[in-house]
Amino acid sequence: MRVVQKYGGSSLATPARILNVAERIARAYREHGPLVVVLSAMGDTTDELLALAREVSPRPHPDALDLLLSTGEVVSIALMEMALRDRGVPAVALMGWQAGIRTTPSFGRALIESVESARLERHLSGGKVVLVAGFQGVTAEEEITTLGRGGSDTTAVALAAALRAERCEIYTDVDGVYTSDPRVVPKARKLAHVTYDEMLELAHLGAVVLHPRAVELAKRYGVPLYVATSLDDREGTWIGGEAQDMEGGRVVTGVAVDESVARVTLRGVRPPEGALKRLFGLLAEAEINVDIIITSVAGPDGLDVAFSLEAGDLERAIELLAARRSSLAYDRLDAEGGLAKVSVVGAGMASRPGVAAGVFRTLADAGIDVKMVSTSEIKISVVVEREQACRAARLLHTAFGLDDEAAEAEGTPSPQGGRREA
Amino acid sequence: MRVVQKYGGSSLATPARILNVAERIARAYREHGPLVVVLSAMGDTTDELLALAREVSPRPHPDALDLLLSTGEVVSIALMEMALRDRGVPAVALMGWQAGIRTTPSFGRALIESVESARLERHLSGGKVVLVAGFQGVTAEEEITTLGRGGSDTTAVALAAALRAERCEIYTDVDGVYTSDPRVVPKARKLAHVTYDEMLELAHLGAVVLHPRAVELAKRYGVPLYVATSLDDREGTWIGGEAQDMEGGRVVTGVAVDESVARVTLRGVRPPEGALKRLFGLLAEAEINVDIIITSVAGPDGLDVAFSLEAGDLERAIELLAARRSSLAYDRLDAEGGLAKVSVVGAGMASRPGVAAGVFRTLADAGIDVKMVSTSEIKISVVVEREQACRAARLLHTAFGLDDEAAEAEGTPSPQGGRREA
Numbered sequence: 001m002r003v004v005q006k007y008g009g010s011s012l013a014t015p016a017r018i019l020n021v022a023e024r025i026a027r028a029y030r031e032h033g034p035l036v037v038v039l040s041a042m043g044d045t046t047d048e049l050l051a052l053a054r055e056v057s058p059r060p061h062p063d064a065l066d067l068l069l070s071t072g073e074v075v076s077i078a079l080m081e082m083a084l085r086d087r088g089v090p091a092v093a094l095m096g097w098q099a100g101i102r103t104t105p106s107f108g109r110a111l112i113e114s115v116e117s118a119r120l121e122r123h124l125s126g127g128k129v130v131l132v133a134g135f136q137g138v139t140a141e142e143e144i145t146t147l148g149r150g151g152s153d154t155t156a157v158a159l160a161a162a163l164r165a166e167r168c169e170i171y172t173d174v175d176g177v178y179t180s181d182p183r184v185v186p187k188a189r190k191l192a193h194v195t196y197d198e199m200l201e202l203a204h205l206g207a208v209v210l211h212p213r214a215v216e217l218a219k220r221y222g223v224p225l226y227v228a229t230s231l232d233d234r235e236g237t238w239i240g241g242e243a244q245d246m247e248g249g250r251v252v253t254g255v256a257v258d259e260s261v262a263r264v265t266l267r268g269v270r271p272p273e274g275a276l277k278r279l280f281g282l283l284a285e286a287e288i289n290v291d292i293i294i295t296s297v298a299g300p301d302g303l304d305v306a307f308s309l310e311a312g313d314l315e316r317a318i319e320l321l322a323a324r325r326s327s328l329a330y331d332r333l334d335a336e337g338g339l340a341k342v343s344v345v346g347a348g349m350a351s352r353p354g355v356a357a358g359v360f361r362t363l364a365d366a367g368i369d370v371k372m373v374s375t376s377e378i379k380i381s382v383v384v385e386r387e388q389a390c391r392a393a394r395l396l397h398t399a400f401g402l403d404d405e406a407a408e409a410e411g412t413p414s415p416q417g418g419r420r421e422a
Numbered sequence: 423m424r425v426v427q428k429y430g431g432s433s434l435a436t437p438a439r440i441l442n443v444a445e446r447i448a449r450a451y452r453e454h455g456p457l458v459v460v461l462s463a464m465g466d467t468t469d470e471l472l473a474l475a476r477e478v479s480p481r482p483h484p485d486a487l488d489l490l491l492s493t494g495e496v497v498s499i500a501l502m503e504m505a506l507r508d509r510g511v512p513a514v515a516l517m518g519w520q521a522g523i524r525t526t527p528s529f530g531r532a533l534i535e536s537v538e539s540a541r542l543e544r545h546l547s548g549g550k551v552v553l554v555a556g557f558q559g560v561t562a563e564e565e566i567t568t569l570g571r572g573g574s575d576t577t578a579v580a581l582a583a584a585l586r587a588e589r590c591e592i593y594t595d596v597d598g599v600y601t602s603d604p605r606v607v608p609k610a611r612k613l614a615h616v617t618y619d620e621m622l623e624l625a626h627l628g629a630v631v632l633h634p635r636a637v638e639l640a641k642r643y644g645v646p647l648y649v650a651t652s653l654d655d656r657e658g659t660w661i662g663g664e665a666q667d668m669e670g671g672r673v674v675t676g677v678a679v680d681e682s683v684a685r686v687t688l689r690g691v692r693p694p695e696g697a698l699k700r701l702f703g704l705l706a707e708a709e710i711n712v713d714i715i716i717t718s719v720a721g722p723d724g725l726d727v728a729f730s731l732e733a734g735d736l737e738r739a740i741e742l743l744a745a746r747r748s749s750l751a752y753d754r755l756d757a758e759g760g761l762a763k764v765s766v767v768g769a770g771m772a773s774r775p776g777v778a779a780g781v782f783r784t785l786a787d788a789g790i791d792v793k794m795v796s797t798s799e800i801k802i803s804v805v806v807e808r809e810q811a812c813r814a815a816r817l818l819h820t821a822f823g824l825d826d827e828a829a830e831a832e833g834t835p836s837p838q839g840g841r842r843e844a
Binding site: 015018019049052053055056057058059060061063064065067068070071074075077078079081082083085086093095098119142144 | 437440441471474475477478479480481482483485486487489490492493496497499500501503504505507508515517520541564566
């Protein structure tokens with residue numbers, strides 16, 4: 001029975017926390033035998049190294065930056081090896097290249113191509129705890145790379161897949177996946193189980209417990225994930241392939257809120273042929289991510305196109321579209337900030353009609369205007385005024401039976417949630 | 423024409439100093455083409471990492487400690503690669519294992535077994551500045567090691583030897599090798615050239631410009647060394663094989679002072695047979711280094727043995743010898759602290775008689791009592807009272823014609839000298 005554990009940066013931020021994690025690993029070793037543990041850099045180390053780089057270079061060269069940043073995780077595994085050996089646990093610390101993590105040469109956002117696991121297997125057979133530096137790998141040319149955002153989670157899942165581990169445990173500073181952000185919805189409950197797809201939707205929607213990339217990899221290789229806090233022994237959340245009916249055949253798993261949404265509407269785009277390609281090609285080139293897109297039926301006055309985007313990108317989008325007005329040929333541009341997206345997610349949704357109707361009814365009864373809608377197999381998102389977003393989320397949370405009835409309606413001390421470590 | 427340069431930690435202590443060194447490397451590149459540059463960790467990084475390790479483990483495991491410490495030099499080469507690329511200099515940064523530095527598995531004090539220089543050669547042929555992390559290597563088992571004291575100097579010399587470089591330039595925070603420590607002898611002069619053997623004696627005697635280990639390696643492979651400061655363009659000191667008569671056929675090259683010496687005398691050691699083996703075997707086991715040894719002719723009352731040692735080891739040595747009195751069987755133990763060793767060094771000494779006589783005459787005329795004497799081919803050391811050591815050094819410096827007549831006799835602002843960076 002093989003296990004891969006991963007501990008994030010805030011779980012390792014100080015020598016005392018490193019010793020706390022060492023105790024946890026030692027306990028897992030005594031209970032289950034050899035295991036693999038992936039570590040992030042301590043606390044703010046990565047940010048400090050980035051700041052140091054910027055003192056030397058205004059735009060640090062990507063391959064040198066990767067080499068620099070990779071040292072953060074090496075410090076973690078070296079310190080953890082010391083702490084474990086002091087506890088009588090045989091441990092070995094491996095950098096990404098030593099652990100056989102081969103990546104593409106895309107510095108700063110490398111993709112794992114393969115894991116040559118012979119060395120890991122040898123150490124596990126030798127009865128050791130194998131500590132692996134997360135977030136890093138090596139190219140075929142033996143150059144050090146980093147994996148970018150969600151890197152250490154991805155390392156852990158990749159190793160679990162390569163070793164056919166029974167599970168991958170991600171220990172972090174949140175204690176699991178909630179039905180909603182407890183800061184927004186005080187009655188949010190921790191979920192015992194979510195599916196990969198639900199987790200992906202929730203992750204993309206801002207429930208940043210796990211990076212979507214790591215969840216996708218786990219889904220592809222069928223690696224069961226377990227997310228919990230490293231600070232105590234509270235039960236966390238399992239993320240797996242099947243919607244297990246642990247919670248009474250629930251239709252909706254969670255409600256997510258993204259409070260920084262804007263909308264742009266272009267009216268009378270001409271000619272309608274190729275208009276979407278021109279428009280969204282232009283935005284993609286400028287690296288402006290577009291979320292929901294709605295188009296009218298093209299008529300004699302051209303096409304109307306509305307799209308939602310990150311509020312932070314709105315100004316840049318307006319400038320870009322104004323500058324290209326002649327080539328895009330539209331009559332009018334309307335822009336609206338101060339919006340939010342509220343999403344209802346659930347793997348059971350696909351087979352149960354009426355969820356969308358329930359969302360619209362709930363919001364209409366409360367007098368909340370829906371500005372845009374987007375649906376998928378397991379998600380319904382609506383764009384509303386930002387001031388109404390939290391109320392909408394709470395109403396939907398209640399309407400779909402997600403409320404933790406034990407929690408006080410207001411002023412509950414929030415469980416840990418929201419932002420998480422890298 | 424190949425060159426290896428090495429920059430020490432204090433030359434890299436801040437981003438500004440890193441940029442200063444980048445300018446120097448860029449200049450060398452434009453003047454000479456591709457070169458190899460070995461870097462130490464920034465400033466106090468190694469000490470900071472050691473302190474961090476001690477917060478996690480009272481006695482950090484050596485292999486984990488080596489992995490931890492190795493990150494310091496990696497930070498340096500990564501930052502330098504950024505700085506050089508910003509200056510249009512093609513650079514590549516290599517950790518010890520990437521540079522092919524294979525070592526023994528003696529963690530914390532590994533010895534270089536070989537340098538597999540194919541990768542270095544390839545990058546040099548490709549027109550690059552190759553930045554190599556000093557102080558580190560890798561075992562046949564792919565475990566990271568560090569070389570211990572003098573590590574980065576040793577890395578530089580080993581690479582110069584493997585690449586058959588024309589010279590190895592060591593840039594540090596002292597500007598060369600002096601005839602004596604300028605804080606002790608204000609009229610000390612910088613030497614343009616010393617031989618490997620002279621440098622070895624001076625290094626062992628406390629002129630810590632270069633670690634003896636690096637000098638020995640340079641001597642074995644005939645690598646010419648050049649030591650200078652990284653702060654400006656003052657001429658430094660060449661260290662090479664032949665005593666070049668640049669300085670008028672000098673007999674004596676320098677005068678060194680070690681102010682922390684003690685002496686232990688054992689009287690009436692019995693039986694005299696095997697007495698030295700027993701005594702010094704015991705001290706060696708306790709890792710107490712002995713310097714000068716003097717024995718009497720063994721008589722009916724046994725053997726008298728006197729030896730000098732580091733003042734810091736005196737107490738431990740006394741305790742040890744007292745505890746073993748029954749097995750060592752001596753009549754009396756006399757111990758004396760507060761001594762110093764003054765040494766006169768010169769490769770020309772072997773072929774010129776009378777140097778010893780000159781030393782004794784100079785000291786006797788000044789009323790300085792000589793307590794112990796030790797001689798080698800190129801060195802005469804005397805142990806004297808610590809209070810008289812500096813005066814003895816100045817008198818010998820003058821007597822052997824080493825004085826810089828341009829310097830004031832007293833109160834001269836000292837050139838940089840003495841302690842140096844790691």
